[in-house]
Amino acid sequence: MAVKKAKEASFKKMDSAFATSQSAIQKVKNTDPLNGNEEQEQGNENVSIDPAHYLSKKEKKEWKRLSYTAKQRYIRQAERQLKRQKKRNGIAKTEPSSVQEKEKQAAKIFSKERKYRSNTWKEPVDKKEIGSHGGNGEIASKSRDSRAAIRSQSTVAGGEKAVDIASSSTSAETAKAAGNAATKTVDTAAASTGAGLAALVAKKTAENFKEMLQQKNTAIESQRIKTQTKLSRLIEENKTAGSPGVAAAAMLASVVVTVMYFAAQIAVTIFFVLLILLIPIIVIVSFLGIIITLLSGFAAAVDNTDYASGSGASIVAVAVQEIGYHEGAGNHTKYGVYTGTDGMSWCHAFVSWCANECGFIESNIIPKTAACETGRQWFIHKQQYQKAGSYTPQAGDIIYFDKGGVGESHHVGIVEYVENGIVHTIEGNKNNQVMRGHYELTYKGIMGYGTPDYPDEGLTSSTASEILSKAQEIGKMMVEEKWVYSNTDLKGSLAAAEQSAKRTNCAHGVCLVLQEVGLLKKGQIFFGNKSGELSCNGTVRKQIEKGFDIIKTGGKKSKDLDLKPGDICLFKGHTNIYAGKDENGKTYWYDFGRDQTKDKKPGSVFVKSVRKGEINWAVITVILRVKDQDSYGSGKTINIPSPYGDSFTYMGWSLITSTGSNQYKLRVKTGEHYDANGFGKIGDRYVIACTPTFGKIGDEIDFVLANGRVIHGVMGDEKNMSDAGCNKWGHDGGHSVVEFVVNKSMWYHTGKTVTRFHPEWAKSRVVKAVNLGKNHLR
Incomplete structure (x- = not known):
């Protein structure tokens, strides 16, 4: 009876275990990942895996190029495909079979166990049970030791307790095995939901995307093959026809067409991507354009554009602010970061950063590099490099060093200034920091200098006049300091020549003058060769083209040319500056040739710097004439001393009423014309009144101001020097050299002034008058 009760208790436990197993299996069936209820779907909405995880590196790049909408389209397609597959095969085809098998096995074992509800224990024919040792719900053989223990205990009298223990053990193992099977099944099914489903969708999405790429590549390859096939056929036809040239052209066309096809594919893709990105930008820009247009009228006179501007002083100013910057651990600097070479030597990176x-980097004035020799070769290639020794560096020049004498630069800096034969620099990576350096110009470790073509800061309107003034000043200094004529050991600047050799020649002297007025940079030299051509390097020519009109004469003598004072004249083997005509109408030049020396040969000292008279022994081949200058003509020149000529007055042309006077005849002959501001004009010249010191009625006279401006006039009235307050220079005690003839009705009693309409003449004075020798009454 005890055994019977024990058996019944054990079977009740097995009933409970079997029920638990059936419940677990039912739960598995209810966790269909593709047909779950709405609540389950909502719980899994936020679980997603990027399909890129299942793509190669190249395929990932293509995937990332897709828009968000395109990616979602692929993902939804994958979800639909998985649902269709589920309808055909059920949940994850391999799992359900496993679940059904485990359910059948559990039921079978339970049925067999129930057959042995008797007073004695017999070993079942089927020796299998749900094993707790196999794990994962597998069917395993029952332990032999366990069976032996049960048999031995069943034959012992009074073994109720032992049988009960065995039965309990068997029941517990059976329940545990069933439970394990159910739990594992639930776990496996759960893997098909949430993250598991997301993985399936991601994988399927990746497969679809790969298939699309393959189809696309296949189509492209097919098109390429078709194109090449056609061209190959053409090549063969032309070969048969004996035309190798056409065959070669067809082969080349094959390559070109293939490249163009792929390029077109890429271009179309880029175009549509950019179009999508630019549409909102275009709308915004259009709107802003309307606003700016409305506001531009209020700010038309203001230009706040940040141009790359300034001379070498600009980069020096930046470099000075960096003095004291120290590198970090591992050679780390912001300069190396800029050039992409952080952790390496950074002297040239510092130059490029500044x-x-x-x-200056964007405008291609200085190269972006961290390699010194690369930077040096860049300047050499652009013909912007000066070797050490014959050149005096300027602020902003890039100084290259080769302290080891290996023929390549390994260190670089920025020239700050030169003084007393010492070049002062600012260098990066000097003792691991930015600091100043000081070297004699003769120091052998200096290889040379990069001379960047910095933007012009602008030429003043007084350049033509300044050329003559500076030429006179330098010529006088050369005579006083006993400079010698020489074709050797010539320095690159006036300062350098003064400190040492004090040598010059015709072209060199002219270049020193142009350097001092800012039309050439220090160190820039040109000359007229024996053929009369302009000879210089590319950088100097570019500088000349900025400031001068280059006029080729075809080879004419000076008397046959309409020269302007300040013209640079190139002869065959000679160069000088045309200065105009003196008070006696004689031509004169500023000239630094050997004819101006004592012995008229090399090595002789200069005794003058002005040549007078026409140069008949040579022809002028090239004229360099300053651009956009208010040039004055050639003729009799009258210099006006200070302080005269510093104010302007006016008179009405209608006040000239004496019909027998030349003033009246000129007025009638020319038609009495005025410009929009009421100034009397004859052609493009102003009608002026002045004293007979400067000419006669009808003469064309150019009045030159100290600021380089020129008043081009025709003498329309003569001022009487015997009038009160008038002298040989003009009215108002000579202060009013030029009096303008105007429309009386437009000017009188209006408060108008001359400089109101011509502010370029203000704050300057008339320094000379040039009578051109032309008269409108003849």
Whole structure:
């Protein structure tokens, strides 16, 4: 009876375990990942895996190029495909079979166990049970030791307790095995939901995307093959026809067409991507354009554009601010970061960084590099390099060093200034920091200098006049300091020549003058060769083209040319500056040739710097004439001393009423015309009144101001020097040299002034008058 009760208790436990197993299996059936209820779907909405995880590196790039909408389209397609597959095969085809098998096995074992509800224990024919040792719900053989223990205990009298233990053990193992099977099944099914489903969708999405790429590549390859096939056929036809040239052209066309096809594919893709990105930008820009247009009228006179501007002083100013900057651990600097070479030597990176701060990298004035020799070769290639020794560096020049004498630069800096034969620099990576350096110009470790073509700061309107003034000043200094004529050991600047050799020649002297007035940079030299052509390097020519009109004469003598004072004249083997005509109408030049020396040969000292008279022994081949200058003509020149000529007055042309006077005849002959401001004009010249010191009625006279401006006039009235307050220079005690003839009705009693309409003449004075020798009454 005890055994019977024990058996019944154990079977009740097995009933409970079997029920638990059936419940677990039912739960598995209810966790269909593709047909779950709405609540389950909502719980899994936020679980997603990027399909890129299942793509190669190249395929990932293509995937990332897709828009969000395109990616979602692929994902939804994958979800639909998985649902269709589920309808055909059920949940994850391999799992359900496993679940059904485990359910059948559990039921079978339970049925067999129930057959042995008797007073004695017999070993079942089927020796299998749900094993707790196999794990994962597998069917395993029952332990032999366990069976032996049960048999031995069943034959012992009074073994109720032992049988009960065995039965309990068997029941517990059976329940545990069933439970394990159910739990594992639930776990496996759960893997098909949430993250598991997301993985399936991601994988399927990746497969679809790969298939699309393959189809696309296949189509492209097919098109390429078709194109090449056609061209190959053409090549064969032309070969048969004996035309190798056409065959070669067809082969080349094959390559070109293939490249163009792929390029077109890429271009179309880029175009549509950019179009999508630019549409909102275009709308915004259009709107802003309307606003700016409305506001531009209020700010038309203001220009706040940040141009790359300034001379070498700009980069020096930036470099000075960096003095004291120290590298970090591992050679780390912001300069190396800029050039992409952080952790390496950074002297040239420092130069490039400073240049970028001034806008000189983008404008291709200084190279972006961290390699010294690369930077040096860049300047050499652009013909912007000067070797050490014959050149005096300027602020902003890039100084290259080769302290080891290996023929390549390994260090670089920025020239700050030169003084007393010492070049002062600012260098990066000097003792691991930015600091100043000081070297004699003769120091052998200096290889040379990069001379960047910095933007012009602008030429003043007084350039033509300044050329003559500076030429006179330098010529006088050369005579006083006993400079010698020489074709050797010539320095690159006036300062350098003064400190040492004090040598010059015709072209060199002219270049020193142009350097001092800012039309050439220090160190820039040109000359007229024996053929009369302009000879210089590319950088100097570019500088000349900025400031001068280059006029080729075809080879004419000076008397046959309409020369302007300040013209640079190139002869065959000679160069000088045309200065105009003196008070006696005689031509004169500023000239630094050997004819101006004592012995008229090399090595002789200069005794004058002015040549007078026409140069008949040579022809002028090239004229360099300053651009956009208010040039004055050639003729009799009258210099006006200070302080005269510093004010302007006016008179009405209608006040000239004496019909027998030349003033009246000129007025009638020319038609009495005025410009929009009421100034009397004859052609493009102003009608002026002045004293007979400067000419006669009808003469064309150019009045030159100290600021370089020129008043081109025709003498329309003569001022009487015997009038009160008038002298040989003009009215108002000579202060009013030029009096303008105007429309009386437009000017009188209006408060108008001459400089109101011509502010370029204000704050300057008339320094000379040039009578051109032309008269409108003849």
